[in-house]
Amino acid sequence: MTVTIREVAKAAGVSITTVSRALNGYSDVNLDTKRKVLEVAERLNYRPSQVARSLVMKRTRTIGLLISDFNREPGGQYFMFDVLAGIHERLAAVGYDLTLVSTTTAQQRLVSYLDLCTEKRFDGVIVMGIRLDDPYVHEVVEAPLPSVVIDLPLISKHCAYVMTDNVNGSRFAVRHLLERGHRKIGFVNGHQQAAVSQERRRGYEDALRVQKIPYEEDWVYNADFTLQGGIRGLKELLERHKDMTAVYFASDLMAIGALRYCREQGIQVPGDLAIVGFDNIDLTQFVSPTVSTIAQPRYEMGTTATDLLIGMLDDNRLGEGRMLSPELIVRETS
Numbered sequence: 056m057t058v059t060i061r062e063v064a065k066a067a068g069v070s071i072t073t074v075s076r077a078l079n080g081y082s083d084v085n086l087d088t089k090r091k092v093l094e095v096a097e098r099l100n101y102r103p104s105q106v107a108r109s110l111v112m113k114r115t116r117t118i119g120l121l122i123s124d125f126n127r128e129p130g131g132q133y134f135m136f137d138v139l140a141g142i143h144e145r146l147a148a149v150g151y152d153l154t155l156v157s158t159t160t161a162q163q164r165l166v167s168y169l170d171l172c173t174e175k176r177f178d179g180v181i182v183m184g185i186r187l188d189d190p191y192v193h194e195v196v197e198a199p200l201p202s203v204v205i206d207l208p209l210i211s212k213h214c215a216y217v218m219t220d221n222v223n224g225s226r227f228a229v230r231h232l233l234e235r236g237h238r239k240i241g242f243v244n245g246h247q248q249a250a251v252s253q254e255r256r257r258g259y260e261d262a263l264r265v266q267k268i269p270y271e272e273d274w275v276y277n278a279d280f281t282l283q284g285g286i287r288g289l290k291e292l293l294e295r296h297k298d299m300t301a302v303y304f305a306s307d308l309m310a311i312g313a314l315r316y317c318r319e320q321g322i323q324v325p326g327d328l329a330i331v332g333f334d335n336i337d338l339t340q341f342v343s344p345t346v347s348t349i350a351q352p353r354y355e356m357g358t359t360a361t362d363l364l365i366g367m368l369d370d371n372r373l374g375e376g377r378m379l380s381p382e383l384i385v386r387e388t389s
Contacts, residue, residue, distance in 0.1 A: 058101045060167050067095040071167050072197040081199075117152045118142075118364065119177035123184035123191075125157035133308065133336040134353060135183065138205065141357020142181060149365055151178075160189050168194035179364045181205065186248040201367040201374075203360045207250045208376060215363040215374035217356050221251050224349040224381035225258020228303050228331045231347070231383055233266055237301040237329060243288030243313070245280040245305045252277075255305045255333065274299075278309055285309030286316045300328060301389070307332035307339050310346050314388070330388040344387030352379050 064071045069088060077084045077092040084092075095101075120142060122135070146153050156175060168191045172180050179201040185191050187207075195202050196211045204216045232240050242259045245252040260270045276291050278284030285304055289312075292299060304310040310332030317324050324330055324344055332339060335350035359377050366372040 058099045059165070060101070060170055063092065063096050063099060063101050066099060067092050070197055071169060071194060072199065075169050076199065114178050115176045116150060117154055117175075117177055118146055118361075119172055119175055119180040120153055120155050121158060121172075121180050121182045122155065123158050123160070123163075123182075123186070123189060125155075125184070133338060134306075134334050134351075137353035138183070138357040138360075141354040141359075142361050143357075145358045145361035145365075151365075158191070160186075163190040169198045169200060172198075172200050179203075179368050181360050181364060182207075186246060187250060187253075188248045201364055203364045203374075205356060205360055210374050210376050212373055213367065215360075215367065215376065217360045217363065217377045217379065218251075219351040219356070219379050219381050221254035221381075222258040222261070224333060224351075225255040225303070225305075226262045227381065227383040228333065228349050229259050229262035230265075231385065231389060232301045232303065232329060232331060233262065235301075235329060235389060238266075238268060239296065239299045239301070240274070241289075241292040241296065241299050241302040242275045243285060243292065243302060243304045243309050244275060244277050245284075245309075247277050249280075252305060259303060278305075280306045280308060282308050282312035282315075285312030289313040289316050302328065302330055304330065304332045307334045307336045307346060307348055310348070310388070311338060311342055314342060314344075314346070324388050332388075335382075335384055339384075339386065347386045347389035348384050350382040350384050352381075355379060 060071055060074055064074045067074065069092065073084060073088065074092050077089040078096065143153055154175060182195060182202060182204045185207060195204060196209050196214050199213055202214050206218055208216050208218060210216060229240060244256055263270050273295055276288040278288045285308065288309060289302060292302065304313060310330050313330060314324060317328060322328055332346050332348040335348045339346035339348050356379060367374065
């Protein structure tokens, strides 16, 4: 079997980035470390990609959009489309091409981030959908390739990020329900290993704490940002808490799934149960009742990520983080 750069790094006791920089002759690698890496690579019969090596100092004006777990989940790409539109339009305006690449956690264990991107001949990469337990989380930060991560706060010399202020967004949602008189408020969250889930949970806790309402784990259900996840979450919380009068969902898709469940069960929204979602996808305006939600500036997330990446590529800027402001949109469900 072909030896990977990850195996060389493990055997040499260094990072993947150090192996790459040593093999490509970077001067910032300690001579002893470089010698050790070369010896291990020779012993393991490692053969680095000639494409990768030839591209170290060359430009193709091609940007990669690397998406983790890009799938056909019904409605799953409503959030992504506006971000993609912002990226594509901004790149086209400055003369860069865009290539979409999908990955999974399993694939990330087989091919390193740097190998994948150099094989694809990317000048830089915008990354979406990686989770806190994905192998690429550390590799993106360490890689010398300019990268911008959406919805995960990773930062280094060559890595920037763009996020919505999820903590404040959650505070807005829960505070809105509290102002409507609700005190029994459940929360259906997304993946536990998603950075946005952890931040939205923190905002939920903070808003309750301000009103001196104790935070209880039993009022939280961890789902998966899908329609079915919303249905499961609402059903479980209603079984646990018959007196629950409101639910905050960490995504609009889950909130819309919950609306369907309410219709089937004869639960009146907002009469029996108030609902607030997160994202402000277009569907929230067309379902009945229309969904109260926290709006993310999705198109702006795409343009901002692109601007940060172009700044690193063309102007040698360092990686930085940008936090965009959310907005409460009050509609019929609350």
